[in-house]
Amino acid sequence: MTLKLYDTASRSVREFVPLDESTVSIYHCGLTVQASPHLGHIRKEVVFDVLRRWLMHKGYDVKVVANVTDIDDKILSKSAENGEDWYALAYRFERELHDAYASLGCIPPTYEPRATGHIPEMIELIGELIDAGHAYAAPDGSGDVYFDVMSWPRYGELSGQKVAEMEPAADADPRGKRDPRDFALWKGHKGTEPETAAWPSPWGRGRPGWHVECSAMAGKYLGATFDIHGGGIDLRFPHHENELAQSAAAGRGFARYWMHNAWVTMAGEKMSKSLGNTALVSEVTRAYNPRAVRFFLLSPHYRSTIEFSPADDDARGSLTEAEKAIDRIDSFLARAAEHLAGGEPTAGEPTTAEWAAFASAMDDDLGTPGAVAALFDAVRGGNQALADRDSARIAAHHHAVSTMLDVFGINPTSPQWADEGGSEELRPVVDGLVSALLEQRAAARAAKDWASADAIRDTLAGLGLAITDTPTGAKWTLEN
Template identity: 40%
Template sequence: MKIYNTLTKTKEEFRPLKPGQITMYVCGPTVYNYIHIGNARSAIAFDTIRRYFEYRGYQVNYVSNFTDVDDKMINAARAEGITVAALAERYIAAYKADTAALNVKPATLNPRATHEISAIIDFIAELINKGYAYEAGGDVYYHTKKFAHYGELSSQNIAELEEGASDHLNDDEQQRKEDPIDFALWKGQKQSDELAWDSPWGKGRPGWHIECSVMSTKYLGDTIDIHGGGQDLEFPHHENEIAQSEAATGKKFVHYWMHNGFVTVGADQEKMSKSLGNFVTVHDLLKTTDPQTLRFFMASVQYRRQINYSSQNLTQAQNILQRFKHTLVNVDFRLKDTSSSVASAALSQKLEQTEQKFVAAMDDDLNVQNALAAIYELLPELNANSAAEQADKTTLRQARGRLTAWLAIFGIEADQLTAETDSTDEDAAVIQLVKERDQARKNRDWAKSDELREQLQKMGITVEDTPLGTRWRRD
């Protein structure tokens, strides 16, 4: 299996640190608001990656954090007149509810920054002892230039970074920092109502970047297999994580860096973000959109590619899911009959070929488009065999299992997809018309039969005459 490593800018053969086991850390949300679908894209992308690893037999230790203290949280809590802790609890619960609706598997562990203050202080102290950090007026900064490989992940030029940083510093920061590109590990308390903890450098709170270094190394080890997150985290967040972690441990921090593409909106394909005000929250979207459709829409694009969010693209995803549903219903319907199974070498061969193509595509840096294309080619074969006078029920049953497993990688549960909804008065009317059409066919009243079929078509109902009787479905 090959995955694209952001650090080396190449596809590399994936070799885990321990055979059969994967350590995976994915940066989670800052919990000051509902997540938008750009945030959800990262959760869905890495859940899909995790699920595929598990499909391939790996045991995945998946850690994803909650940043539950930073400037945005302090400002949001202050605006509402509540504590930062109360704000965090609200939006952690909302995040879990929204991602559960999108069938994102719970992480092995969701550590929280405020629960790791002691470990964070110890980590910062280690960096100071090793000469990579310094205290200045109650703050602690990382001495960036002392880390020889700074900028390699995001291909940043140190001189250009220094020039750019100088333009954005206020006078106080300029005086405290030894270098404009140094970044904060610990922020001293500036106002009395700010959330703060005691430390050797006075009351304060951790910087954003140090949290993930501490939580990753604490729960997964000094060196991990995969670190993931959105492309916007490459710099400065992940660059700073590398600098902090490798300076503290003296070991390689991450073997494979993986970053998902942005979600864009509109004809100009502008990146979706809260700062631009062009975002749609998952919380609101789920009120009007089927969660399976949204999940499939996000999961069916290769993780490194950007996704353009639009109602048309959502509709396309919904139509594809309907194709899967239609095939699964056809297979299930045929498997219920009591006729004997007649082997089809062609169908069995096609199923094995599909498995091979699917795995080959997914092993190529999770190329989900090619993987899905392989499955699409199988669907007509399954539909044809399900409707045949003599069906290969043994292979159909195997195909049902494979299709269920493949869809699960994309977060789609086959049984949920095919679940019947409660009958309505309209359903009763359809059933009555289908019965009348069946009777007309028995009476060889073809004109009446055709008339009833047309009536049903106008109601959005497709009628199918199969060897096992008449079936109907909504278009």
């Protein structure tokens, strides 16, 4: 099966052919760590985590670099408002970002470079652009350096715009620019900014512009040309457009494929910190099963908008439905594992028709809606096999479902979810204690001592445990 991906640059679905037959290199823009991460941010992490897992399943060694922007106008402004050192604020929210990764089961990037750790590479790239005639130091003595948009005829190729039709950003400072659409590569230090937020350069003390940071870091760790560059659709212009222009103008091939995921909206508007309409990852994963939150984010196609709003019953219902979906999957896995206990685990590529449909959907531009449909077809097939007590079919469907869940990153047996419901070390102890209580409850029920049986059930429920009676005995799970 051939993987096809939608390439933003060519605005078409293209066959994916990596530079190296065994390795795929991916760079996706990480956060500007100025506030707590919300669902809009973390959708990108989930999308590219699923892509990474699918490529790994197909046998590729996947190298992922995702930067952290830890110096920026917004970080300086927010830290000044808080009376906090800018680097302390950035580090605090960087740690929250890592917690958000982990809470949704994302594999950490191969490397996660910070912008402040790569100033020399940025200065080198800016120097190359000046030498090539595509950048200039502002003549006003500010220490600013700008990319000369009109010097690069290809500018606008990623977003499909023409320079003549572009408007400068509303908050763009025209000071020292040849053209108001020129963008900053280096920002001279201002007296109102902390001395720690400036580095020496040939143009005077200052700090890098946002766009040059990613070009320099991608080049350092993935080389002049790499396979996939990704991020949210809001980054396509101007951020990714500017990255492409400055990298290509410096003679670098840069990204061969561009992938962009759509927004998570709240009440019809893009979820953003500036609008104040955010759903923090830390809050949502406390209110809902984190695996269900991840499932909610990956189920729609990555290029489709997801609507979420606490004031919208449909949005709450979507997460509630995601939790029910996870329960259906887990119920099948538990019943199948119990039936197959002691048998040899199924290995290799799944062979069911549902798996073929899943793989076909994933190869078609990461078509998760079709893949999700195939997953539940496999669950239904597995449940029918359980009803028929057909061990071979049960094993085949269990293997197919487990492999699909590995690709989606929601397999409950995976290390990412080992601590779900408590530490791995304490789980056997808790399981033993709960099992002992359930045995007492079973004995009480057998003796028709309903009061004692109900009291044990209510005690466990008060501790946050849900008890489900099955033909083979009571089972317990943590309530969400």
